[in-house]
Amino acid sequence: MMRSMFAGVSGLKVHQTRMDVIGNNIANVNTVGYKASRATFQEMLSQTLQAATIDPSGARGGTNPMQVGRGVRLGSIDVRHTQGNTQSTGYVTDLAIDGDGFFVLGSGESRMYTRAGIFGLDGEGNLISLVNGLKVYGYMPNAQGEIDTSATMQPIRIASSATIDAKATNQVVFGGNLDARYEYGAQEVRIFQVYDSQGQQHTVRLTLERLNTPAPSNEWGWSAEWLIEGSRVRSDLVKHSGSQITHNVTYSVLSDEDESKLKLVVSGTTDPVATSTDGVVWETETDSSLQFQFAGALAPGDKVNVTLEQGQLVFTATRDLSSAGGSAGGSAEWMGNIEFSEDGSYRGVSHNVIKFRPANANELKIELDFSQFTQYADTFSGKVLSQNGYTSGSLDSFLIDQNGTIIGSFSNGLTKELGRLALATFRNPAGLLRTGSTMFVPTANSGEANPGAAGEPGFGQIAPSSLEMSNVDLAEEFTEMIITQRGFQANSRIITTSDEMLQELVNLKR
Missing domain, CATH: 2.60.98.20 (Flagellar hook protein FlgE)
Structure with missing residues (x-):
């Protein structure tokens, strides 16, 4: 009699645990990257009342063993790593995985794995999980600008100061x-x-x-x-007399080794001198230009010599025509x-x-x-x-493609790979241990992480600007809830019925 009561108690316990699992699934129906769990039962050890027998003579048939079960216990609580639906968000750092891989996150030497790609940038440009601040790991370009997915993973960093150096046309x-x-x-x-x-x-x-x-x-x-196109030199000259001002310009042209054709054009005029009412004479020349082309760079130091004279004051002024590559056409x-x-x-x-x-x-x-x-x-x-040449450029924006490659767009119209997200797979994903925040860590039964990248065989692809929703099926969970409720009720009846039978046994004494 007592065995039936204990069996009923064991049934209540496992159905309560199963209800806990179902409740947690329903609570996380809208949790990004959540993977639903399920609880299964198994019978406990049975008590053998009589072993199986057989007639050695063969005259009679044998008998089967007689056993009484001792109740039920929890068989497993496993995680269903099935693909969740993908929801488009429009955020460039929101990412979903279409396949079997996991994002790799970490802090220091520790590594964690998740399907929740709710990412963003911190103040230093690190790509992080907005759930817990862990850095997202991947592969960064080497000194040659190449991304090697067989190299050691490192935190992804997208610096706002990233640039593309100028490249000379060849x-x-x-x-x-x-x-x-x-x-x-x-x-x-x-x-x-x-x-x-x-x-x-x-x-x-x-x-x-x-x-x-x-x-x-x-x-x-x-x-x-x-x-x-040459640089412009402008000069305003003042003289206290009405005489003509003469401008002397001295230049030289260097001949290149290829005997290229060199041309020089000098143009411009001088405005007539005007006399002001206070007796001071002013003269202003119009813009002039010197244009020349040569194979070698024009060295700074070419001079414009202007002499102002009429008996009152004599001085010489010089001006640098080409201090920073300005040369004329x-x-x-x-x-x-x-x-x-x-x-x-x-x-x-x-x-x-x-x-x-x-x-x-x-x-x-x-x-x-x-x-x-x-x-x-x-x-x-x-x-x-x-x-094939271009000017330098600064980072304007970036996007992440289906292979997890972070592609930067620069102000000079060019694009450049800034990094690539790492993914990891496991032989037995159901063996991973939950650590909260939709994170997992490996266990002895999950196997070690197998690192790789999106787009590679077995790792899946990235769905940019999207998130993977929970894989909880509400219809299934409600059905399981009803079944669990009825199972709990049935096991409670075992206890009440056994109690009534014990009560009848006690009443025999009366």
Whole structure:
């Protein structure tokens, strides 16, 4: 009689535990990254009243064993690591995993794992969990700017001060059709920009000319000119007499080793002298410009000498024309021939390199790639397809793609990989231990973490600007709740019924 009561008590206990699990699941129905649990039961040790028997003679059949169970106990409480629904949030640092991986978080040497990708940036640019402040781990670029997912994981940091260094142009690619119907001597001009090692932009003018040497010719001549805008020098001169002021400008032009064509243009006029009512004469010149181009950098120190004289005061003033690469507009010119086959396909070029040395920057040596030109009797469409230089840029924004790669967008229009999120998988995810805040740590039965990255086989992919919702199924949980309630009621009846039977036994004494 007492056995039945204890069996009923054990039933009440396990159903109460199961109700606790169900209640926790329902409470976390809207918890990001939560994984539902389930409780299972198993019978306790049975008491054997009679063992199984068999008739050795075979004349009679055997008998089965007789056993009485001693109740029920908890079999397991396991976590269901099934995929939860994905909810779009619009926040760039909200991330969900579509697959089996876990985000890797940590502090110091400890590591924790989660499916809740509620991330953000702290004051130092570290990518952290907004749930508990733990840093998100991944892979950062090495000295060559490459991301190696086999390297040691480290905290992801997105510095707002990140920049892209300027890159000097060393190749310009041209393409399109050079119209074979053009008359000999006809020209087309294309203007394009290149960059030096300091990120300064320079303008180059390319002239394409249909040649007839030797006739008939399948060649086009090309010539390139480097165009530079000069810096302006302004000076107001005052003299106490009405005589003409003479401006003397001294300049020199350096010849480059490639015998490039150098041009110099000087322009400007002087306004007439005006006499004021107080007897002081003022003269102001209009803006003038000196324009020149050369292979070497213009060294500071070129002087403008102005002499003011009329017997009252004599002095000499000098002014630096080019203190920081200001030079005036002119051109350095290069040339060569582009040859085509009879069928209009590109054959080759006699010379395709231009070079010059901008002020305050390294020498530019640029290959002009004409290999994508054709010569057909069709509309002229020759143009610049690309050039590989750029100015420096600062970080404007970033996004995270499906492979967990953090891609920064910079002010110069370029993008750069700033890092890549790490993911980890386990042989037995159900063996992970919950630590709160939807975090897990490995146990002896889960196996060690297998690090990797999104997009790699077995790790899943990242759903950017999204969160993985709880995988709790309310319909299932309510059904389990009803079953658990009925089980609890039934086990309570075991106790009350056993109590009534004991009461009857006690009443026999009366």
